[in-house]
Amino acid sequence: MRKLVYGMNLSLDGYIAAPGDDISWGTSSDELFQWWLEQEQAIGLFLYGRKLWEAMSSHWPTGDQQPGATPAQIEFARNWRDTPKVVFSSTLGKVDWNARLVSGDAVAEITRLKTEDGGPMRVGGATLAATALRAGLIDEFTTVTHPVLVGGGTPFFTALEGWVNLDLVETQTFPGGVVVTRYTL
Template identity: 55%
Template sequence: MGKLIYGFNVSVDGYIADARGSIDWSDPNDEVHQYWNDFERDTALAFYGRRLYDLMSDYWPTADEDPDATPLIVDFARIWRDMPKVVFSRTLESVDWNSRLERGDPVEVVTKLKAETGGQLEVAGATLAAPIVQAGLVDEYRIVVSPVAVGGGLPFFPNLPSWISLRLLENRTFPGGTVLLRYEARRD
């Protein structure tokens, strides 16, 4: 059985995107970027919603071809292209870069694939994560808090039917005041 992780760069007031849908405020420094590169390198399967997949696939498949690309960008582009992905969409006709298209219910599909896939699994994107979090399928949360308040937008956590009890696994401070909070969902 896989371990399902939901993680994202988050504003200090709990948003992954601002009211305009921008994530530009979360531009990671090199150490944070390396952290996410290492996380993705260890990911056996990632679940993407259409909007985040569109955003990622617009840049990462060819980012390593840019002559000005940093080694971190080159590394992440290669990791992202090669990482197996399941993309949930009712509107896309096809997906590329080691991805497969899924039109089924995310909770049912993630439950099935979590049982069938060993290793680290990732749910990417707050909209897709919402029903998966609400269903109690997430085993670990990785919240990388950027030192900025955006005042509204797309929250990391959806409305919850009840509390989620968490156990702190790790906290780490990066240069510039960014903080990693890594929590395990308590099932007791």
């Protein structure tokens, strides 16, 4: 069975985006970007909600061709293009870049994907992750916490129906006070 990981950058007060979908506070040091690259290279399938898909697909298809792109950014763009993706949306008409669109039941599709052979899957986007969490499909949480308070926006976790006890399996610090924590169920 494939493992499903939910991991994103978040503010210290628990948001993945500030009001207005502002993510400018989540800048990465070279070391953190390299860490993200290594994490993404280990993923066999990306699962995106519409908003995160639109953000990623607006930059990474040509991210390796941007002026001043670092070697890690070039490799990230290549990996992003090459890794299969499933986009969950009822409003998009089509997707590109090695992706397929699912407009139906996300829980049923993620459950099916978990039974397939292959590397770990990463779910991205708070709404899609909340759906997977409520269905008990997430196996691991990775929080990349930036030392900033944004005061509101899109939370990493939506309201839960009850407690979820987690086991801490890793912590790591990066320049600028960024702390990575990884938890399993």
